[in-house]
Amino acid sequence: MKVTNLLSVLATAASASALSINLMSGLNDQSPMISPATVPTIPGGSPITYCVEANYNPKNDLVDIERISIDPNPPVVGKSLHLEVSGDVKQRIEEGAVLAVEVKLGVIRLIKKDFDFCDLLSQANVTVSCPIEPGHLEVIKDQDLPAQIPPGKFVVSAHLYTTGKKELVTCLHTEITFGRK
Template sequence: MKSIFVALIAALSAVSAVSVQQQLPLPFDDISVNKAAPTKPVPGESPVAICDIDASQLLDIRYLKINPNPPQKGADLYIEGEGYLYEPISEGAFVEVEVRYGFIRLVKETIDLCEQLEKADKSCPLDKGVIKFAKSVELPGEIPPYNVVARAYKEDFSEITCLQASVEFSRS
């Protein structure tokens, strides 16, 4: 299975697991979602929504399920999803991630998408077409509730997708 979701969902589900591989110059400074801007829930059982829904995006996410829902601190989080990628993704693709605890910014990082895919035994280029995935992610025992925005871009800055989530954790 090939998956662009692996890097995106890892960023959404495990703040402490995010690692910066390369800082890229970006045409924006604050990637926060405008709270008044419309979003669309991702079909399935997850706290994830698609942001920037008025913008053209290269990934149509058909469903996303997480188990357990809500996630549990210190436990494995099983993630399953499917989508359709309208254009191939090659080296140079990246994800901008911003994580907030209330008004406090905890993380703002640029992640090399292809390097993250390699950590999940995938590789670039990704061909256009149906993408399916299933992955377990180990969540740290100490992780606060947070709001996250992850925007993925091709090397030419065309938007692959924008995901946002407000994540609360239950105790295991």
């Protein structure tokens, strides 16, 4: 399996989601933590949700997610994945924004790495590039999923930060289980 291919798919999904999704929840916000039972769903039926962690509340994000949809849902190994994301960006996203991604296969951490969000966008073959100005944004992305993805439960978290990791922009989470053919 090429972990970089899987990471590319998941990071693209997370980054595209993140950029059109939600920006900036303050790390020192006094809002209550969201519990797993009360995590707001993201319209569109995709397996991408908001994170459930201390000091994060998606209501404080600076971008409103309207919808995230994927097809096929759930994703299928060896097939093309179609992603559509729409939302309203409330604050400009500058060069130097950081996407911190962690990918686990079960309990085994495959990747924990910070990426330059704007570089990811430029490599993702989407019509969005940095700086991203406030306003409505739609991202559509097709990505082939490698046939070498092993069976198992993949858990991905993606934290988008402003330049220099000064403030958390949004936090997204997904869990996808790939079976054997």
